[in-house]
Amino acid sequence: MSTAENMRTGAMERVRVPKTAEVVAQAIRTRIVRGEIAEDDALPSEAELMAQFGVSRPSLREAFRILESEQLITVRRGSHGGARARHPDITVASRYLGLLMQVDGVLLSDVFHARALIEPIALRLLAQRDDRVGATERLLAMYDKLGKLTDPRDRAEGWTEFFLTLFDLAGNKTLRLLYGTLTEVVRQEIVEWSRHDTAENTEATAKAVAKAMRLVAAGEGDKAADFWRGQMFLVEQRVAQTHRGRTVVDAVTSG
Incomplete structure (x- = not known):
């Protein structure tokens, strides 16, 4: 025709x-x-x-x-x-992403799984930089301050700032925005995790962060990424066990 x-x-x-x-x-x-x-x-x-x-x-x-x-x-x-x-902040993107996740019934464990895949990339990228030693010292100083916080909301904010700084230092703005958006979607859930965190978990996390930073400072990006991926998958498994079948919409409506 x-x-x-x-x-x-x-x-x-x-x-x-x-x-x-x-x-x-x-x-x-x-x-x-x-x-x-x-x-x-x-x-x-x-x-x-x-x-x-x-x-x-x-x-x-x-x-x-x-x-x-x-x-x-x-x-x-x-x-x-x-x-x-005004310049929009990351909550603009997270609001729409969170809405799409709610409509699609995305599991909380799914979001944590995505974050577990992204964080190791930042460690690998940072390990490739000439200024990696100074960067790891800065991150360890941030974590030291984070470890002294007692309020769950402050701790959650501290963790978020720690990883956003990691992505800043890694030098990839796209990954930083993606990670920040995913984190914003589960912000309340991270606060809840901080509220119920145990001294044993806190100590284990401190050791894991220290080891990951040592590997990055030594330029061992692949080893740092593999190690941290394993740590994050453990967190993801805990989320899946604690919130069986719980979705993003459940977290939002109960937050």
Whole structure:
């Protein structure tokens, strides 16, 4: 069938034309992510933006609502209000990922399994860097402070910061964002684990961290990764046994 025949019969797929608000939101979004509008900078007034884009006030405000939902701007209402740019944090991505996981019935053990696969990669990457000795000293100092925390929420935050710093030092931003997003999804679960952690587990973890850092400092990336993978799989097994069949949605609704 020819293109003309397709068009006559309505068989051709319709092309979706973006709404005016979506076009405006995309233009402002691009300026923010490129740094043309710095964080906390005020956007031009509504009147200026309406003139610039040639749109109505309702279309502009709909664009603002889109950008607010993405946490790219904050809007203060009133005579002294206006829109200001902001940089979204990792909770934006984790919120949507967590929602998808809830819909798909993803098990908590599945999320911990994914983290167990990613953490060893960071150790391998860090072991390949020339500055690995100084990096491991910094991580061990962080862990030393972490070990002195008693509040479960503080300990959970400390663990998260420890591993995000590990990924920073490893030098792979994509892995850091992926790991951070997965961690954010199970943040409350990590707090619960910290609350019920035992002195025996704490001591074993300290020894494991020290060994992994020694291997990294020595440039033994493969050995460090293999060792830490084994440690994380033990954690994953504990999660699977403790929360048999428990899903991400269960953790969210009970948190």
